[in-house]
């Protein structure tokens with residue numbers, strides 16, 4: 095108890111994903127009394143990833159080092175082969191990406207988040223209990239506690255305010271704490287990706303047959319080209335123990351611009367002839383899920399702290415898209431552990447920002463920051479993303495000359511090498527060129543036609559929603575639509591992964607109403623089917639919060 | 653705070669478990685015995701007290717030796733530090749009065765051997781007898797005050813008082829706040845919600861829950877059995893002999909007569925389905 099009657103812990107960690115788990119475990123290692131607050135009914139019940147978690151050779155921490163037994167008990171399958179498929183219509187050119195996959199990789203495992211995070215939660219609870227703390231689920235932190243303008247703790251829906259010497263915001267993308275601290279805003283679609291995923295059931299033992307794998311082997315397939323209506327981004331397929339994770343990750347601004355429906359883009363991947371070799375008519379989707387993903391190149395915080403608050407993982411934008419390879423979980427683990435170490439070395443320092451500053455230095459010195467915000471990208475971006483340049487390059491590429499250049503044999507080998515170059519891949523500007531044009535031309539020029547018949551019938555959106563588990567906070571919607579006009583909020587009708595134009599069972603709907611002057615299209619919102627992906631916080635005019643602890647969607651797979 | 657929770661085993665009335673004979677009488681032998689569902693709220697209230705103020709929660713029941721598992725269930729499903737079963741042939745067929753005599757004798761023995769009781773909790777009526785008498789009669793024997801229909805409970809250990817919100821006449825719309833001195837009987841209402849607004853309380857709750865479910869695996873080691881001699885009770889005042897209630901008979905509730913006539917139609921029978929749709933059509937049109 096502190097002087098003014100608030101409960102007090104030495105450290106409070108908000109969120110029990112990989113970032114929060116690493117921070118809390120490391121804090122406990124340092125003997126710090128640590129309370130972890132997680133809004134889900136169990137850690138992982140709110141989380142989605144693709145998901146391949148990497149143990150990087152160059153990283154100061156990995157999940158396995160921090161949590162011995164992680165790979166064996168919390169993960170699905172190691173990734174032993176990686177391919178990228180460049181698609182142009184039904185022509186496909188595949189490259190082996192094993193080189194870039196293995197670059198700096200000590201190990202890589204496919205994971206399902208409910209299993210992984212709930213496993214971490216147990217370990218974290220055991221370790222933090224030993225230093226007087228523990229993990230509490232069903233608790234949503236709703237803001238920062240301030241005294242004389244200085245951040246000193248957190249406020250919650252379910253608990254009285256709590257003071258702490260250190261507050262770790264590990265609350266993921268759409269971090270309400272980072273926003274409250276003024277470190278993040280949710281304004282620019284260019285700064286985010288949207289990920290959508292289906293977990294597909296496969297009979298035990300079948301994975302080995304269908305993918306020609308041994309028991310302890312797994313595959314990663316990546317997809318790019320013209321199968322996504324020109325939206326910038328790509329698809330993935332990862333093998334789990336007895337399921338597949340199949341999904342897409344797109345630049346949010348591109349989704350909005352093209353008015354694409356995320357679930358239809360996922361279906362385009364699921365039903366492409368190429369996937370017929372792995373999926374059959376018995377397609378059985380366990381779960382449909384979606385979440386925003388920050389683009390570290392643009393939003394990774396250079397100073398991820400304010401007063402006693404340190405921000406780690408997605409909350410700090412530390413999510414690296416290395417071309418088609420996505421690394422968020424590993425960086426969240428590193429950042430969480432470094433933040434804990436920073437607190438340990440500055441403990442007792444009178445300056446409230448001592449831990450934060452130390453943490454930022456450690457992110458720099460460990461090389462983490464230069465992975466998240468590569469300098470060469472910042473340089474390349476200034477020229478690469480200018481519309482004019484893009485259009486000129488696209489023009490050349492698409493011309494007979496360009497096609498000839500990309501289409502010749504030498505180019506083929508050069509391209510495979512280019513895809514495998516971490517240097518080039520991290521520099522790829524966020525234009526159509528890298529995501530759509532080049533892969534499409536590669537597919538056309540080098541690809542062979544794939545004519546397998548794909549018999550998959552993906553579920554309708556209404557069934558996907560129907561199969562999810564919700565505990566709706568009746569009468570207490572967590573998102574408020576501030577501007578109903580189509581100009582302000584209409585993008586959500588398309589971009590929301592559980593809404594679609596002309597579909598009445600989703601979150602967002604557009605309706606044309608008569609006004610005395612004529613007609614107007616208005617947007618309405620029903621949060622019941624919401625999967626809390628965060629998209630409409632950015633693309634619509636809303637007052638956006640997470641639901642109360644334990645309420646809302648509950649993922650079983652993640 | 654030292655709490656004792658009174659619980660009772662009742663036939664499992666849930667779907668699939670309960671068994672009735674042809675006359676509609678309950679077949680006790682074929683129906684498993686479970687903890688009276690309403691006792692869960694009493695246990696939750698006792699656990700809340702334990703979490704907030706520390707102490708001990710004992711769970712007590714009168715019944716045949718087979719009720720051991722009911723006490724085990726109390727320990728597993730909510731919480732208990734230790735268990736007491738008052739079991740004796742002489743106690744058989746007791747009504748609520750004879751039961752209260754037995755329970756109060758057990759409480760006296762408990763206080764002599766262990767420590768004074770601060771709070772007695774009882775469930776809001778049992779699923780089989782539905783009288784709701786036993787708790788209050790026990791409190792009367794002990795000369796303790798009682799508060800029933802409790803939906804929220806706060807204890808002041810220093811003042812040795814409690815403050816409770818209770819439903820007036822069992823009505824959710826009317827809630828009064830009452831105070832009572834300890835020791836006191838508290839009967840939580842099914843609307844009772846334990847509240848934990850402190851993180852430290854939630855952590856303690858989580859710790860105690862984990863502990864109790866672990867303990868429950870070997871609950872018999874924490875279970876004490878007392879017979880009438882242990883409790884110094886005269887067999888004439890307990891069991892059937894000590895029960896003033898005479899059950900004259902039990903009538904099954906007759907099924908409400910239905911005035912409507914039902915016609916069964918096979919969904920494949922097109923002609924009959926057609927007729928059905930014709931019948932429905934006027935309603936669909938809103939006539």
Ligand SMILES: Cc1cc2nc3c(=O)[nH]c(=O)nc-3n(C[C@H](O)[C@H](O)[C@H](O)COP(=O)(O)OP(=O)(O)OC[C@H]3O[C@@H](n4cnc5c(N)ncnc54)[C@H](O)[C@@H]3O)c2cc1C
Pocket residue numbers: 108109110111112113114131132133134137138140141142143144145146147148233234235236264265266267270288289290291341342343384385386387406407408409412413420421422423424426640
């Ligand atoms: C489709 C998709 C594919 C992806 N693929 C990959 C991949 O292959 N590899 C990879 O490394 N990364 C991938 N990512 C990114 C990865 O999931 C994230 O980078 C990672 O989960 C970030 O970890 P974190 O601990 O920062 O946040 P999270 O894992 O999001 O955890 C945040 C936690 O905080 C909790 N929380 C949030 N707000 C509150 C609150 N107010 N109060 C209490 N608790 C709160 C949440 O419930 C959650 O448990 C993918 C993401 C998506 C959406």
Ligand code: SF4
Pocket residue numbers: 573586589590591592593601602621623624625626627628629630631
């Ligand atoms: S309503 Fe908003 S947060 Fe919810 S699923 Fe749709 S876009 Fe995502």
